[in-house]
Amino acid sequence: MTVVVGIPASGVGEPRSPIVGDVVKKLTALGAGVLIERGATDASFATPASLGDVAWADSTAEVVAGADVLWTINGLPADAEAQLRPGQVLMGLLQPYASAEHAQTLADAGVTAFAMELLPRISRAQSMDILSSQGAAAGYQCVLIAAARAPKFFPMLTYAAGTIRPSRVLVIGAGVAGLQAVATAKRLGAIVHGYDVRPETREQVESLGAKFVDTGVSAAGEGGYARELTDAERAQQASALAKAVAESDVVITTAAVPGRRAPLIVTRAMLDAMRPGSVVVDMAAETGGNVEGTVAGKDMRVGPARVVGPVNLPGRMPVHTSEMFARNLFNFTAPMIVDGALAIDWSDEVIAGTALTHRGRVVHDGVARALGLE
Amino acid sequence: MTVVVGIPASGVGEPRSPIVGDVVKKLTALGAGVLIERGATDASFATPASLGDVAWADSTAEVVAGADVLWTINGLPADAEAQLRPGQVLMGLLQPYASAEHAQTLADAGVTAFAMELLPRISRAQSMDILSSQGAAAGYQCVLIAAARAPKFFPMLTYAAGTIRPSRVLVIGAGVAGLQAVATAKRLGAIVHGYDVRPETREQVESLGAKFVDTGVSAAGEGGYARELTDAERAQQASALAKAVAESDVVITTAAVPGRRAPLIVTRAMLDAMRPGSVVVDMAAETGGNVEGTVAGKDMRVGPARVVGPVNLPGRMPVHTSEMFARNLFNFTAPMIVDGALAIDWSDEVIAGTALTHRGRVVHDGVARALGLE
Numbered sequence: 001m002t003v004v005v006g007i008p009a010s011g012v013g014e015p016r017s018p019i020v021g022d023v024v025k026k027l028t029a030l031g032a033g034v035l036i037e038r039g040a041t042d043a044s045f046a047t048p049a050s051l052g053d054v055a056w057a058d059s060t061a062e063v064v065a066g067a068d069v070l071w072t073i074n075g076l077p078a079d080a081e082a083q084l085r086p087g088q089v090l091m092g093l094l095q096p097y098a099s100a101e102h103a104q105t106l107a108d109a110g111v112t113a114f115a116m117e118l119l120p121r122i123s124r125a126q127s128m129d130i131l132s133s134q135g136a137a138a139g140y141q142c143v144l145i146a147a148a149r150a151p152k153f154f155p156m157l158t159y160a161a162g163t164i165r166p167s168r169v170l171v172i173g174a175g176v177a178g179l180q181a182v183a184t185a186k187r188l189g190a191i192v193h194g195y196d197v198r199p200e201t202r203e204q205v206e207s208l209g210a211k212f213v214d215t216g217v218s219a220a221g222e223g224g225y226a227r228e229l230t231d232a233e234r235a236q237q238a239s240a241l242a243k244a245v246a247e248s249d250v251v252i253t254t255a256a257v258p259g260r261r262a263p264l265i266v267t268r269a270m271l272d273a274m275r276p277g278s279v280v281v282d283m284a285a286e287t288g289g290n291v292e293g294t295v296a297g298k299d300m301r302v303g304p305a306r307v308v309g310p311v312n313l314p315g316r317m318p319v320h321t322s323e324m325f326a327r328n329l330f331n332f333t334a335p336m337i338v339d340g341a342l343a344i345d346w347s348d349e350v351i352a353g354t355a356l357t358h359r360g361r362v363v364h365d366g367v368a369r370a371l372g373l374e
Numbered sequence: 375m376t377v378v379v380g381i382p383a384s385g386v387g388e389p390r391s392p393i394v395g396d397v398v399k400k401l402t403a404l405g406a407g408v409l410i411e412r413g414a415t416d417a418s419f420a421t422p423a424s425l426g427d428v429a430w431a432d433s434t435a436e437v438v439a440g441a442d443v444l445w446t447i448n449g450l451p452a453d454a455e456a457q458l459r460p461g462q463v464l465m466g467l468l469q470p471y472a473s474a475e476h477a478q479t480l481a482d483a484g485v486t487a488f489a490m491e492l493l494p495r496i497s498r499a500q501s502m503d504i505l506s507s508q509g510a511a512a513g514y515q516c517v518l519i520a521a522a523r524a525p526k527f528f529p530m531l532t533y534a535a536g537t538i539r540p541s542r543v544l545v546i547g548a549g550v551a552g553l554q555a556v557a558t559a560k561r562l563g564a565i566v567h568g569y570d571v572r573p574e575t576r577e578q579v580e581s582l583g584a585k586f587v588d589t590g591v592s593a594a595g596e597g598g599y600a601r602e603l604t605d606a607e608r609a610q611q612a613s614a615l616a617k618a619v620a621e622s623d624v625v626i627t628t629a630a631v632p633g634r635r636a637p638l639i640v641t642r643a644m645l646d647a648m649r650p651g652s653v654v655v656d657m658a659a660e661t662g663g664n665v666e667g668t669v670a671g672k673d674m675r676v677g678p679a680r681v682v683g684p685v686n687l688p689g690r691m692p693v694h695t696s697e698m699f700a701r702n703l704f705n706f707t708a709p710m711i712v713d714g715a716l717a718i719d720w721s722d723e724v725i726a727g728t729a730l731t732h733r734g735r736v737v738h739d740g741v742a743r744a745l746g747l748e
Contacts, residue, residue, distance in 0.1 A: 015525075044525070045525055045649070045650040045651035047650060126534035126535075127534045127535040128535070129534060132533070132534065133533050133534070133535065136531065136533060137527070140527060141522075144518060144521050144522045145522065147518050148515075148518045148519065148522050148690075150691065151389075151418070151419055151690075151691050151692050151693040151694070152691055152693045152694045153511070153514060153691065153694050155558075155561065157510065157694075159506070159507050159510060159698060160500035160501045160503060160506065160507070161500075161501040161502070161507065161698065161701040161702055161705055162697075162698075162701050164694050164697070164698070184529075184562075187529065187561050187562055187563060188558075188561055188562065189561060275419070276419040276421060277419035277693055316522075316525075317524065317525050317526055317527065318525050319525040319526045319651055320525070320526045320527050320531075320538050323536075323538070324533060324535065324536075324538070327535040327536050328535055331535055
C-alpha cells in the first residue's frame with residue numbers, strides 16, 4: 001500500500017505551507033503519494049502547476065481522511081484533530097510543552113505525533129532541523145524590521161556635503177537566528193556587536209566580522225555547560241551589557257529557551273539610557289520577551305526607544321521558509337518510507353527522540369515530566 | 375546687524391527638520407544667530423541639548439517675525455507665508471512648478487525664495503544638492519521596503535538541507551536614488567540588474583557590481599543628450615525591459631522628471647508576467663508613478679505582484695536626512711553671510727539659478743515659462 005503524505009491548509013495568519021514542487025518529486029521518487037488541500041499553498045505562492053503530480057482535496061477533513069502522514073506547520077485545528085485515526089502520523093511544530101491536555105488528546109487518539117521542536121540537536125539531524133531553518137529567516141527579518149524603522153542609515157555613506165556614520169547594531173543571543181541577524185546587519189554595513197552568555201559563541205560572532213561584547217565574565221564550566229555565576233559576576237555582566245545597549249542605535253534580542261519563558265535581558269532602565277530614536281526588535285516577543293515592555297505584535301514607543309515585538313517572523317517570507325520547512329520534513333520522513341510503505345524504525349534516536357505521542361502514550365520523557373504526565 | 379536663520383516646525387507628517395547641532399555651530403562661527411521653533415526637531419530626534427547655542431521661539435509666527443532667512447523642508451503653511459516681509463529669504467523644497475498662484479504669492483510678498491529643486495546641477499553646487507542627498511535616502515529605503523515585503527531571502531543562503539537561491543532585483547532609473555538602491559540590494563546579497571534610458575549610466579551600475587539590462591538600443595545623441603528613438607527601437611527597448619521585469623523577484627522604479635509627471639515604465643501587462651509574490655516598489659508614486667496601478671501611500675496586490683507606492687521616503691530616516699538637509703542648506707547659505715550680515719551675490723550662477731522669486735517677480739525663467747507667468 002502506498003503511503004500518502006497529506007498537506008492540509010495552514011490556519012489563518014499562517015502563510016507557510018510545508019510543501020514545494022521539488023519535495024513532491026522526492027516523495028514521489030520514494031513511492032509515496034501526495035494529497036494537498038486546495039488553496040493550501042496560495043499564501044506561500046506555490047502554484048498548482050509548480051507542485052506537479054499531486055492529488056487535490058477540497059477540505060482539511062478530506063486530507064485527514066486520505067493521508068497516512070500529515071505534514072503541518074503548526075499542527076491541526078481541533079476539529080481536524082478529532083478526526084485523526086490510531087496509527088496516523090502527524091508532524092509539525094506542535095508546541096509540545098504548551099498544554100498537557102493537548103498532548104494527552106493526541107495520545108488518546110492513538111496518533112504518532114512528531115513535534116519537530118523535540119528533534120535531537122545532533123549533527124545527523126541538522127538537515128531536519130526546522131527550528132534552525134526558520135530561525136535563520138527570523139533573524140534576517142529582525143534586521144529588516146529594524147533597518148526599516150531606524151531613523152538612520154545602517155551603512156556609512158559619503159555624499160557631497162559630508163559623511164554619514166554607520167549605525168551600531170547589537171545582537172543579543174548568538175544562536176542560528178542571532179548569527180543570521182549579525183550577518184544581515186553586517187551586510188547592510190552597520191557596525192555590529194554580538195553577545196551571548198555562552199562564551200564559545202564568540203568565535204562564531206567574530207567569524208562574521210562582528211565584535212563580541214566582552215563582559216569580563218566567563219560562564220564556561222565543566223563539560224561544556226555554563227556554570228552558575230556569582231552575584232558579583234552577574235552584576236558585572238549586566239553592567240557591561242547595559243553599556244553596550246546604551247551605545248547602540250539598534251538592539252536585536254534573540255534569546256529563547258525551548259519550552260520556557262524567554263529570559264528578560266534588556267530592562268526598562270537600559271532602554272531609558274538609549275538615544276532618542278533607537279530601535280529594539282525583540283524576537284522572543286511571542287514567548288514573553290527579552291525586553292521589558294515588549295508586547296507581541298506591537299510596535300511601541302518605550303522611553304526614548306521604539307520596541308517592536310514581531311510575531312511569526314518566518315511567515316513573512318513564506319516562499320523560502322515553506323521550501324526549507326518542506327525539505328526538513330522530507331529529510332525527517334524519508335527514512336520512514338520503505339518501498340512506498342510506512343515503516344518507522346523506533347531504534348533510530350532521531351525518530352524516537354522527536355516523538356511526542358505513540359500508541360496511546362505521551363512518549364517524550366522531558367515533555368511528560370514538564371507537563372506532569374508521568 | 376546679525377543675520378538670524380530661523381527654523382519653523384515642519385508640517386504634520388514631515389519628521390525632518392533642517393537643522394542639527396553641527397550646523398548650528400557652523401552658522402554661529404559665521405556670526406549668524408539661530409532661532410528654532412520649540413518642538414521643531416522632536417520628530418527628527420535632535421534634542422535641545424544637541425542643538426547647542428540657539429534661541430527658541432514658541433510659534434511659527436515668532437520664528438517668521440524674528441528671522442531674516444527661513445530654512446524649511448517644504449516651505450511654510452499659508453498663514454505663515456502671509457506674514458513674510460519684503461526682502462526676507464525663504465529656502466526649502468518649495469515645489470516651484472506646482473502652482474503659478476503660489477509662485478506669484480511669494481513674488482507679491484517681495485520674498486526672496488530659493489526653491490532648492492532649481493539648484494543648477496553643476497559640480498560646485500553638489501554639496502548643496504538636496505534632491506541628491508534625500509534621493510540617496512529614498513533609494514536605500516525602497517530596498518528595505520522591498521526586502522521586508524518579499525516572500526524570499528535576498529541573499530543566497532546555505533543551510534543544512536539545501537541552498538536558497540538569491541533574489542533577483544531590477545532597479546529602473548540610475549540616478550542618485552537608483553544607484554543607492556542598486557548598492558543596497560547588492561549589500562543584501564541579491565542579484566541586481568540596473569537600467570536607465572541614458573546609456574552612460576551603464577558604467578555606474580556596473581561599478582556597483584550589478585548588471586546593466588541590455589536593450590540593444592542606444593539613445594545616445596549629440597552633445598550628451600538623448601535622441602528620440604524610432605518606433606521600432608522603442609518597441610525593442612520595451613520588450614527587453616519586459617523580459618527583465620518578468621525574470622525579477624523585485625522591481626524598484628526610480629524614474630522622475632523634475633516638474634513633470636513621472637514616466638510610465640512598467641505596464642500592467644509586465645506586472646502580469648511576473649511570478650506570484652513579486653514585489654514592485656514605485657519611488658515615483660508621489661509624482662504619478664512609473665508603474666501602472668500604483669497609488670501613492672498604498673501597498674496593493676496588482677495581478678501576481680504587490681505594488682508599493684511609498685510617500686516621503688526620506689522622512690522615514692529623519693536623523694540622517696535632517697543632517698544632510700541642514701548641511702546642504704548651510705553650504706548654499708554660507709556664501710550669502712558676510713561678517714554676520716546677509717549679502718547675496720546675484721552674479722553667482724548657483725544663487726541666481728536657484729531663486730524662484732526676488733523683488734516682486736518670479737525670476738526663474740524655466741518656471742515662469744512653465745507656469746505661464748512670463
